[in-house]
Amino acid sequence: MQLTVISITAMPFPLAYTASMTTFSKADRIAWLQGPSGHCDVVPDGSSAPWMLVLLGAPGVGKGTQAALLHERLGSCHLSTGDVFRHAGTRPECDQSPAMREAMAYMLRGELVPDSTVWELVRERKACLHCRGGFILDGFPRTVPQARALTVLFESLNITPDAVINMDIDESEVVNRLGNRLACTNCGRIFNAVTDHLKSGAPCPACGGQLSVRDDDKPETVRKRLHVYRSTTMPVKDYYEQLGLLKNVHASGDIEHINDAILRILRAD
Ligand code: AMP
Numbered sequence: 001m002q003l004t005v006i007s008i009t010a011m012p013f014p015l016a017y018t019a020s021m022t023t024f025s026k027a028d029r030i031a032w033l034q035g036p037s038g039h040c041d042v043v044p045d046g047s048s049a050p051w052m053l054v055l056l057g058a059p060g061v062g063k064g065t066q067a068a069l070l071h072e073r074l075g076s077c078h079l080s081t082g083d084v085f086r087h088a089g090t091r092p093e094c095d096q097s098p099a100m101r102e103a104m105a106y107m108l109r110g111e112l113v114p115d116s117t118v119w120e121l122v123r124e125r126k127a128c129l130h131c132r133g134g135f136i137l138d139g140f141p142r143t144v145p146q147a148r149a150l151t152v153l154f155e156s157l158n159i160t161p162d163a164v165i166n167m168d169i170d171e172s173e174v175v176n177r178l179g180n181r182l183a184c185t186n187c188g189r190i191f192n193a194v195t196d197h198l199k200s201g202a203p204c205p206a207c208g209g210q211l212s213v214r215d216d217d218k219p220e221t222v223r224k225r226l227h228v229y230r231s232t233t234m235p236v237k238d239y240y241e242q243l244g245l246l247k248n249v250h251a252s253g254d255i256e257h258i259n260d261a262i263l264r265i266l267r268a269d
Pocket of ligand 1: 082
């Protein structure tokens, strides 16, 4: 299997935004967010070969933002496992399965959700991986067992991803970014308190909802997430490197420039 790995950071439900970004379609991943009960309204025509990408990187590196931009530019669907958990959290408690409630508790503590739960969630959404629109996986795989299971799933579906991209950044920059991250409690869009000149409690520039710091972006939880990343998720990079598939992108600086660098890697392959 030919797989290139791209590593970047995460974006919350529904999509990664900055104040300066334009909007993009979000009706194309309901099947991913809701699972087997969801049907996408927008089905890609499949007229060109869809891009199939995996993004890796520390929390806060900008994976979600880059996945959203790649979705705009390449059309592939942004499939984030973190978004599935956050989406479940917006549903009435009686609609949440015990496994999903347990998953959200792990998330709020800054811990990884157990492999078996995440795997079940991905497995029941496997149709999204062979959708004609392609995919950009964000936040999965996060452990070596998840990566191995994904390889087997890809093989069973006869899928050959185009790339696995690893977004690299200094940890101090990650701490800074997550510390300044604000999310809209209504539309889920993400802003940076410093660069977008906003603060917690202010109205969302996009929808007027209220901006707040995500529970898992609070300082203690961020420290825990970074520790978990170093001990459990970094070996996933090695897994793809050993397969000769890892592509590294320096993920510091201007969002558009980082995206251009990713696109250059994809075009060069
Ligand atoms: P993210 O938005 O990707 O940062 O994910 C938010 C949280 O969801 C993580 O901190 C984990 O608690 C959980 N999560 C998302 N994806 C995974 C995964 N592949 N494996 C384990 N936990 C996950």
